[in-house]
Amino acid sequence: MTAVAPEEEKKSSWKSSIFTTGNLLAGISVGAYFIPQAMAYGALAGIDVADGLAVAAVPVLVYMVLGRSKYMSVGPESAVALMAAAAVGPTAAALGIDPLTALSVTSMLVGGILAVGWLLKASFLADLLSKPILVGYLTGVAVLMALSQLPKVLNDYDLDTEPITALLQNDWQIPDYQTVAIAVVVLVVSLLCRRINPRLPGPLIGLILAILMGLIWPEVPKVGEVVLQLPTPQLSGLSLELCAALFVPALSIAIVSFTDVMVTSRAFADGQPPDPASEMRAMAAVQGVTGVVGGYPMSASSSRTALAAASGATSKLYSLIVVAVLILGPLLIPGVIAAIPDAGLAGVILYAAYTLIDPVEWRQLMRFRKRETAIAVICALFVVIFGILPGVIIAIVLSIGEFMARLARPHEGVLGYVPEMDGMHDIDDWDSTRTIPGLVVFRYDAPLFFMNAYDFFGKVKGVTPKGTKVVILNMEANVELDSTALSTLEDLHDALDEQGTELWLARVKRDVLIPMVKHGVAEVIGKDNMYPTLPTAVAEYEENFGEEEALDSNAD
CATH class of the missing domain: 3.30.750.24 (STAS domain)
Known part of the structure; x- marks a missing residue:
């Protein structure tokens, strides 16, 4: 009988822990689900589709090393992507700098804020947003996300959707029925797949149909050639003035993204209670490293995390399979990705907006307490009317105010x-x-x-x-x-x-x-x-x- 060397035994054990059936299924499923989200949310944040794909792999790897949840899928997330875009757009224009630079600086600032929070043991930040505030805030974000996609859906890129009052001032054109049809097909297919079996990659299936529709209507705007490489922000625009202008938005993003991570980790704890301090440290590294490579702020995706759990992931190492799918997909089928209609990606974002609105939570609030329902409605309206960043600041103030009101006049x-x-x-x-x-x-x-x-x-x-x-x-x-x-x-x-x-x-x-x-x-x-x-x-x-x-x- 031949003895197995300890190094070989350890190597074999490491490989077997990665290539379990559950990890393979979870990695392929989440990766297939991830590709359209990475492209769509990258575009939502304001970076090129190809850059969105390249950046998406970075947070996955960093969280796999430092995070605790075996199911967690960290990466592009719709609400945080929109927050980043809302923060960067006006600041970059006012200071005359490259938006990519502002995005990467925002991500690094978010990482720095979370790192300081970890050192100060301030993981209670995850509890600053109460359920009514979160429900209302996410509903408002969903409305803004849907409105932001109107130019792509209607094929009218002259539309101004921000602020919401600008909708009334637009010179509306007759919608392009082709792009509307493509977006609707992607949205409906994604919703049907979610209803039939949450493990089905609905957005991916919808985009395949969108590509076929794009062949029938070749004149619709498409993604175009995709070159997989990390974005290169212009560091010449880096300044203390830029950091100061982006600090408050970065603080808001830090609170929202960390709250999202903790809510998701608690929902998929699988018998292992989440450690807020460890998660804050991991997310600080995720945001910092992503910013260094030219990315934008990231967060947890509850839909991808749920898919990993449903697919039977056995360890965090399923993320290696996800990264392989993210990298190999564009390399093996660049022509297919280039043929995706812009309206198809808009359909993916419309689907993401729909998933942010939780009717069950709204019904529970309305049954439980009218005051909390009113707070949720006010928060949603503030986000829609005043914008996502003022909205989240108001949401935090409302949340703290509600808490103080209860303490001020208790039972x-x-x-x-x-x-x-x-x-x-x-x-x-x-x-x-x-x-x-x-x-x-x-x-x-x-x-x-x-x-x-x-x-x-x-x-x-x-x-x-x-x-x-x-x-x-x-x-x-x-x-x-x-x-x-x-x-x-x-x-x-x-x-x-x-x-x-x-x-x-x-x-x-x-x-x-x-x-x-x-x-x-x-x-x-x-x-x-x-x-x-x-x-x-x-x-x-x-x-x-x-x-x-x-x-x-x-x-x-």
């Missing part, structure tokens, strides 16, 4: 006992709740800080009638107190003391007790009036005041 309640139920419960939730005479047990469900401190004071005073012996604050949810809250807590003690009511605290966490001691309010309230649990505090009240309250009740 609160008086607690009591419910027959045959353990513990104390909100008296508004149960008709049979029993309270203890002379005692108010109150809970305020939020950290206490400057935006809700006075609301907290008013709510406690409002439920404490004269004659109340003790107010017990259940501090379980008050996990943070700022200086305003500490002073308000002292004011509350003094106000209750004036009407003959004692203030006790229950469930005070150590992280809250330390600032209370430093401030001095702990001494004012008295450590003897702080209890580790709510039942302990209630029992102490009944022992000290129970008989007195019973006598008062009998006297009445």
Whole structure:
């Protein structure tokens, strides 16, 4: 029996881990799906179709090395491509520089922002956009994407679609039925394939039909000759002024792209919880390297990731097969790619726009809470009316504003006992709740800080009638107190003391007790009036005041 050398065994294991049936199927399927997206989204971002194909392989390889998700497909993504185009167009025109340079600088800035975020452990950026904000934002982006393709669909390249008000000022021509038909065929075929079997590369099948239609109508505009090479931005236009002009758009793109990556990685975790810090580091490298080679900002593709999972990918190494398909496809069939009608690529983008709108999420929002539905609608309208970059900034502000509004006026309640139920419960939730005479047990469900401190004071005073012996604050949810809250807590003690009511605290966490001691309010309230649990505090009240309250009740 011949022994196998460790090096040969390791090499054989490495090869077998790549060429599994699942990886081969996933790589070929995702690669075939990827080619039309790389061309279409590259054009959407503002680079040549051939450059879009060449650049697409770079983020795939970088994420494969540094990322964690075995299914994740990082690369061109429609919303981020449109954001990049919206950022670069006006800036490049104003500064008189090459748009390719501005695109690559934007990508490098996004990478730098994510790298700093990783060093500062700021992966919470992925949580800045709430679900209503994301739903509304993506809907607005979908509308802008569809509008941006009107010139190709109608074969009228004089149309101005940005801002949206420009649509009313256009000198509309009779649409070219040939280009309209090609775009519609690609869109419909892509939708049908998605409905029949998500594993079918609908856009690719649609483009094949578009090529055949282009043979029938040879006069329709086509992609033309494709030379596979990385774009070459003009570094002579690089300046601090350019970086400063692109910083805010790059920050917006960084937040949106990283959020997209985290949402996708959580959806396809496959039993391995995603690590935000690792994903932020990987995406920083993806954006930086892509910018260095002349590309544009990238993101995660949920559709390609879902296709990889459905095809049975067994490891991240399926990405090597994807890259092979991306490179070999244009090299083996350059004439076929050159014959793709521009309207066909527009159909691919229209399909991508359709996939961004999620009717299920809209229905859930409308069933759940009208306020969140209104936020989603406002966000969508802002993106459509004011543009994608102002829209995303407004979206982030709205998201933070909504969060602060909830903390500023949280749920609160008086607690009591419910027959045959353990513990104390909100008296508004149960008709049979029993309270203890002379005692108010109150809970305020939020950290206490400057935006809700006075609301907290008013709510406690409002439920404490004269004659109340003790107010017990259940501090379980008050996990943070700022200086305003500490002073308000002292004011509350003094106000209750004036009407003959004692203030006790229950469930005070150590992280809250330390600032209370430093401030001095702990001494004012008295450590003897702080209890580790709510039942302990209630029992102490009944022992000290129970008989007195019973006598008062009998006297009445």
